[in-house]
Amino acid sequence: MASRRRHGRVLAGWLAAALAAAGLAGAPGDPETGLERAAALLAGGQPAAAAELYARHLDSHPLAVEAHEGLAASLAAQERAREAAARLDEGARRLLAATRYPEAARLAARAVELAPDSAGSHQLLGRARALARSYREAEPALRRAVELGRRDPQTLLYLASTLWENGGLAEAEQLLRGLLERGSAAGPAAAQLGRLLLWQGRAAEAVPVLERALAARPQSTDLLFALARAREGAGELEAALAAYRQVTELAPEVARHRFALGRLLLRLGDRAGGESELEAYRRLYEEEQRLTRERGLERVRIDAALELARQGRWREAAEALRSLPASPDALGALGRVLAAAGEPVAAAEALERALAAQPGRRDLAALLAEQKLLAAEGGGR
């Protein structure tokens, strides 16, 4: 996921350049409707006209960070700061959905500057920073959101999670217990609290909390496994064994299930059963190792190709990507590189293949639509 996010971010800038090269309206180099024109209007004291251009650009490029910022600046220049913040928030939400967390945080931070008393903007900023793994920076934003009245369960859950990341275990626990007492988001709160207690070695306390969480999400094998771990830690070995057996039946392909079951069987004296489960664990582990390495190698090879593309060595980049096994990530990266190189027909072909293998890729689908449009208009090759 992180890899996909990064690849999307890397290519966003190149795509803008490619669209400009293809003469598509709204591209940054377009003097009539592009971002440069909008910026010039803003600098020339015509914020309303600039806002209109930025908004038009965003209609076709909803993830264009510079356009969001430009629109906000144009609105702010018209003393419409709250509206500007709201538009930035909207942009941040879109970027969050597209897993472009650092850019979402950038927009949310700007929104907070424009509307420092907006709890929603602070909440968005905290979320985006936490998802970007900037936990230290996320914590004050989320705290501020709560101070400003944003006490909905989701915000409190975000804050609790961030506190845990930053070592604020007692406060995280207090927040989660508060949610549980209020009955708000009891399932997620119980799940998070149960895991927090278990992580601290407070297994006996975790058992009833995880039972409650599991009651809210009875299909969750993660919660069932956590409950089994808690029961084992609390010395409820027979109950733990039953839970391990159940979770292993539900998801026998998950290595840790087999490990935990095998270890407990050994502990209870069932040597043959225990060793059999540990053998199953070893096979799954070896397969996981192999897959991890394969995926990792694919990732760095794609990165190496993207690095070539960054240097403008499009042809070499495309060749490198074509030489990789045709996975959705490799094909997606190839589509992006070809798009940035101004080859919409070839790009569309690669993107279609990527989407055929992984239909849920919204980022690739959006790019495919653009490339098809460019190809139809005869831009590029």
Place this chain on the structure above:
Amino acid sequence: MSCRALLVAAVVALLPGVAGAAECGPLRLVELAAEAGIEFQHDRGAAGAKRLPETMGAGLAWLDYDGDGWLDLYLVQSGSFPPDGSARAADRLFRNLGGGRFAEVSERAGLADRQYGQGAVAADVDGDGDADLLVTGWGGLALVLNAGDGRFEPASADSAPALDGWASSSALADADGDGDLDLYVTRYLEYDPEHGLFCGDPETGERSYCDPSLFLGAGDRYFENLGGGRFADATSEAGLATADGRGLGVVFTDLDGDGRPDLYVANDLTLNFLFRNVGGGRFEDLSLVSGTAVNGDGKPEAGMGVAVGDVDGDLDPELAVTNFDVETNTLYLNLGGAVFQDVSAPSGFGPPSFNRLAFGLVAADFDRDGALDYFIGNGHIFERPKRDNTGYRQPDQLLVGDGAGGFREAGCPALSAAPEVTRGVAAADYDNDGDPDVATLANGGPFRLYDNRPPPAGWLGVIAHGAAPNTAAVGLRATLVAGARRQARWLTAGDSYQSSSDPRLLFGLGPAAPARLELNWPTGSRRLLLQPPADRYLVVPELPSPR
């Protein structure tokens, strides 16, 4: 070892300068490297290409190379990478002059190691009574033998352990029961510096170190000592040919109480190894069934360093392993019979490490209350870690034990104020005042010497002599009863991360008087001392073995 150590009475050294001194839980740690005359900066040779060996070293070894009763210090240097054999890579030996002062004697001692160094371990491998040195590095292993006259000489080509690849840590023990010290060396990765992969941010072109999971583990190596410090590869014969994890830390200790040294290896993102010694120089793989291959959740962790110690007073050794940030460090409680349980969370050992990436660690009774504590060296491998609540340079940590298996982190301003990229950690009572001090070596950073100033309490040190060829009694187990507490120590050669600690044993007594000290040599020889004197080092020679 000649007339190495006399009975050294406890002298609380009045050392100059208290810069960097601060309360550290129940004790004070005072950083004194410069005052002690040890100025050493590790050179990792980073040149922008982000080659993994640059971020993995280095370690250090405490040894009494001249037998004067004061522990000397060997610091491993790395230098340029790929290695060019230049003086940049020269390791350093510092002789302990007593009185808290050291002097560099590398050249005088004839030490000329120029490999890209990683770790070191010191022990008497040729059975002549003095401490020899094994140094691991990129390209293999160097063995230098102590000539007994203050000089070291490289082992001859036909007797030195032959090894290539990337050697990280090493450990010694009489694994086959023939009296001399055998050798295990971890080899980290099958790593080609010209791998051609791009690891980093393709948006900016900024490179970072590659994830080690991209590379296969290199097979570790076990060498049998044929006598006189002549080594032969016996990996397959010992049943260790499957030891092909990404090996980093290693320790030999009798984990199952059968008198034979077992082997534990911390591997990076692959299963850790527990090899039970079944006698005759052979091992069986109990990694998974022992519960020490992965954490309690069944997840392989990024194992770095390893330490053994009895943390709960039941006289068997627990295993502590350092890991990556977010994973937490892992404490495996010894349940007996080579079966362990991950108690990292309930013991309090794991949670303080959540935002730390740890390498070296040592178990010692720093506050001398009779319970083992841990000093843990931290520092990331990435200059820009992905999470903002960790950091490249990180404070080392002191975890104070309660003697019943529980730990809490001691607030330690001296450590918090001086974050570094620590790799090697080794403990030693360098000033012979009866408390364990700590030395650390940072990757691309400074050497540090933390002088320990614990609260007043009794102590007892043991200098065990073994019959040749294991003259330093490596593998010795010592148990002490003092007041209501029972304590055990194991004499290891090589543990932590790329390092080796004090070749003597040290017990804190708290307010109690020692009632009973039992020493068990790996040969089967046993000594029992009732009401041994406190506050001093006892020299205890081995009596003829019953075997």
